[in-house]
Amino acid sequence: MARPARKDVEHLLPTPDRIVETATQLFLETGYAGTSMSALAKACGIQKASLYHHFESKEAVLFACFQTGFAETVERMRSAAERTDLSFQDRLPLVLDEVYAAIVSSGAGRMAPVVAETTGRIPEVAERFNDEFIEEMHEIFEVFARDGMEAGEFEPFDLGALDHALFGVPVNLTLCRSMFAKFPDLEERYAVETVKGQHLQILRKLLGLQG
Amino acid sequence: MARPARKDVEHLLPTPDRIVETATQLFLETGYAGTSMSALAKACGIQKASLYHHFESKEAVLFACFQTGFAETVERMRSAAERTDLSFQDRLPLVLDEVYAAIVSSGAGRMAPVVAETTGRIPEVAERFNDEFIEEMHEIFEVFARDGMEAGEFEPFDLGALDHALFGVPVNLTLCRSMFAKFPDLEERYAVETVKGQHLQILRKLLGLQG
DNA sequence: GTCTATACGCTGATAGAC
DNA sequence: GTCTATCAGCGTATAGAC
Secondary structure, eight states, rough: OOOOOOOGGGGSOOOOHHHHHHHHHHHHHHOSTTHHHHHHHHHHOOOOOHHHOOOHHHHHHHHHHHHHSSOOOOOOHHHTEEEEEOOOOHHHHHHHHHHIIIISSSSSGGGGGHHHTTTTTTTHHHHHHHHIIIIIHHHHHHHHHHHHHTTSSSSSOOOOHHHHHHHHHHHHHHHHHTTTTTTTHHHHHHHHHHHHHHHHHHHHHHOOOOO | OOOOOOOOOGGSSSSHHHHHHHHHHHHHOOTTTTHEEEHHHOOOOOHHHHHHHHHHHHHHHHHHHHHHHHHHHHHHHHHHHHHHOHHHHHHHOOOOOHHHHHIIISSSGGGGHHHHHHHHOOHHHHHHHIIIIHHHHHHHHHHHHHHHHHSSSSSOHHHHHEEHHHHHHHHHHHHHHHHTTTTHHHHTTOOOHHHHHHHHHHHHHHOOOOO
């Protein structure tokens, strides 16, 4: 009996990319330890042994998941922060858009719980996550905020505090959206655009842009 | 040959409590799926089979970890928020102390990544976490903030936004402290008291208490 | 590059002695 | 209540045909 034909979607990406994308999804849903190579193979529509043709181990798959997207994400945020054709306060919502893309919507930031889960046994993941993602994002925003203050567009405010105010809200949102992913009212209670709007209010008030 | 004497510390708590406490610690460090019953037994200083005398399954241990402390934590926050002998602005740091205790220092909030990891297969955990912890904390703060505004002590500000400003910062801090637990400079970069102080600045500014 | 088949340790869980 | 001994099944990973 012939093997049933695969769905077209499985051929949209070369196998290694498809594995990484599928693995990312599964790690997000059930964690690293909770995702078996068998489950990954099945979700990819290939046999388990074929995984080992592309990646030498499960850890290698994890590393590959963290190799993707950091640089692009950081560069998108940098571009928004350096839009010198705009005033600082006009750049603020653009920067915020990139922060939410990076952390909540499509982003690397959603992997934070997986980093927490694996940091004990695979510390390299946490190191890369910190060096290539977190530190970069913080630095870009710090420069942006300080320049805005020096230009007199933003009221002076503690840069460290501002940093927490910027990243805390979307990180909390991502975690809630992950914890309550199965709740039917998720999109109501934790709507990205709504929270982003409220977050912008917060930042504008802290930077003295109100009124 | 005689079995080596146990350390005194293992006898400070009755066995079921010791199991729950040890399991909480292990779940925090290596996740639910990443923590085996053998590892738990060894960390408790008992045999694996003895675990099953006290808990009928691994899931039962997880539930027990989430049964502990929610009510007390919520009540401590409520007490702080309802200190009618103090002004609203004097209550604010006390409320913040309880929020940090609940989420960062000793708290139930540190289990959020475990909730995220298990919500797909064990949705009851996420439901309890939401109903008995998150929702309660939000409601207490919302009442506190609204009453403070109505009393004229706080400037009016969007309550939803304020909510994100309150919980985002400590949730982000907890997650960072979990991800970078092995970093030698953890206590420098992510010191609880420092962040709490910066967080208080943020809230005071949003509530119009500056100056 | 994908498959079938398999090695073998570890998993959650149980039986039954003490 | 704790132990030793054991189970079936699943975990990661490999061998070798096509």
